[in-house]
Amino acid sequence: MKKVLIVDDAAFMRLTLKKILEKNGFEIAGEAENGDIGVKKYKELKPDVVTMDITMPIKDGVQALKEIRTFDPDARIVMISAVGQKPFIYEAVMSGAKSFIVKPFEEKHLVKVLTQVLEM
């Protein structure tokens, strides 16, 4: 099973992601409520893929993405974004995000993105 790390400051979002992913045969390696913890957990858990929220306290998702990419250039990170965050997604994409998905998303879309990113 592929291990996923969920980074999101909203507990609701983490729960939603977790439910969908577990249902679709992913293993939740861990959860983090901000970018800072996300980076630490990435080092510790070495997940196959990360879902990364953008707007978070302490350290935002784009920043966390950049940091993770410094020590693991192959990291597979999917940004979870809201409508209207285009500039940040561009930045994330430039910094090596594998893909992104826009909230509110549909279950099948999320699963598809992660599956495809894992195949890359």
Add this chain to the structure above:
Amino acid sequence: MSDNYSNDPMLDMFIFETVQLIEQLEQSIIEIERSNCYTEDSINEIFRVMHTIKSSSAMMHYENISLIAHTIEDLFYFLREEKPKKIDCLKLTDIVLESADFIKHETDKIVEGRKSDGDGSELIRRIKNYLSRLKADNSKENAEKGKSPSKNEDTDSISEDSSNQINLSDFLQQNYKAVIYFEEGCQMENVRAFLVINNLKEIAEDISYVPEDIIDNDGSIEIIKNNGFWISFKSDRSYKEIHEFISHNVVFLKEFELYETKSDGHQQLSTDNQNRKDLQDKEKIEEPQFVSTRQSIISVNVHKLDKLMDLVGELVISEAMVLQNPDLNGLVLDNFLKSARQLHKITGELQDAVMSIRMVSLSATFQRMNRIVRDMSKKLGKDIRLELIGEETEVDKNIIDHISDPLMHLIRNSVDHGIENSEVRKAKNKPEFGTITLEAKNSGGDVLIIIKDDGRGLNKESILSKARRNGLIKKPEQELTDKEVYSFIMLAGFSTKEEVSEYSGRGVGMDVVTKNIGAIGGTVSIDSVEGEGTAITLKMPLTLAIIDSMTIKTGKSFFSVPIISIRESFKAEDGDIIIDSEGNEMIMIRGQCYTAVRLYELYGIKTEIKNISDGVMLMVENDGKAICIFADEIIGEQEVVIKALPGYIRNLKKIRGLSGCTLLGDGNISLILDVGDLITSLEEGRMKI
């Protein structure tokens, strides 16, 4: 939310988090208002809160909530990016609070199982108006300074000529061309296109594409959707490799076409470099400096805690059943007793631990009062500060639920009736702003909450005359202490304020406060100095689930009386009993006459002990009123775990004077007397069981 994952825990989590966020938001707003400016941190925080609510509510398909949150988010996005100088703080605060109210109102509806159908369009219109005015002001200001206004995020307009901007000859000169179609519903096709370009750079160079303006123009989304995304590039990889690369690295790829051409010679389009520069500028945008103060906590459903508490209660009882087992009597059991002590210690600790889990700090309840004081003082044109002391004091969750309404009422009273207008205050040589202090502290097993204001205080004379008019005075007026006079305002139907204002005096008076606090075994007392202020003290137990009680026995039945309501116990003689004209029994103690109630008569219990001198009298009081209860004997003091009476008993008939039942250590069931209710029912007329 689609049906697959819409179930209760999700909704609970959504509501829990949204309510928390809104509270956090209100808190920051109140602080902002105090310091009178929106700092970068606070703007960031509000932006983030609204952002989270927007996403979660959209996931849950509460579009009305999501829309409001989105609009506020847009507004704060603008504030954050543009940092306009002239902000109408007051207006802004009002708008944000109003939106918070809207969201709160809608979540309330959801909690109650109703449809969230509030229409926020009017509010949204106003927020948008505010934003556009802000934008207009800002660009004017920028223009005045000779600076061009920076780009806005608003890119709703679809540029008509975006597809015409490409230089076709450039496009045709590359050796590969591809047309990519994305799946429907993948959203932000333009960013996806950009992602493709970004990936493609690994294996290709001199990339150009149509539509060209995918970054700056959201209109490109429609074009990509309808016509596909056209790319032309140069690469030394084989057709097969590129084909594989695209099908592997493009997420949400619906279909694509790849053509190889042999031409060469091309021009680099400048778009790419420019984009990068744009993005680098934007990199500076979000440098979070805000440090979250949230604790690392988990949220647990209260029902689970109730269940845990119940189980611990059972454990305490079973422990007593084992340790006090009659079979053990007379045996020498050194080792058993040693282990038993250990068990007792651990169950005690467990009980404390479970109780402490249920303890919640009063801060959220207290903080809510900030909002009330703010709104009211603004409407009434008074300048009032609310000081909170000891808000970290913890009480049982159940108690919190019971006190927020009374607290709100008392605070409203203070703001409306207590604190004077600033002119009056000036005339009286008081500081122009009024102060209300809300203080909480522990005292023994109780929690005290004190609401104090420096307003006009209570007028003893007007209370007395009103009490006289309503026939509330039961003893000579000169014997009344100040406290007794003030306590008249807590009686039902008493209100010295004749007119009704928006905030208080709607017929719901202090008596409701007394009743609510009384319901959780608490008391209310009032101190006041006319012209200087009033202090109202609420005294409440720390927890509801376990109470200290005295167990008494009548016939074969056990009753537990909360220690808090017992004044004294004594032996009486048959001769002490007086019978009044209606045939009710009274007893005279130290010159005071009290109603005497025989428990066995009241509840129809068979007992041998009917002579007053054979049994025992317990004087119990509630709300300053006392009666004497006659029982066979006192068993002893013990902590009991309150259980509700089973539903079939409660539904069958309303039994007065009982608040629940409990299990005693020896396995017997004991009924818990509700002294307040017992006294009221006696006053309403001798009750018949």
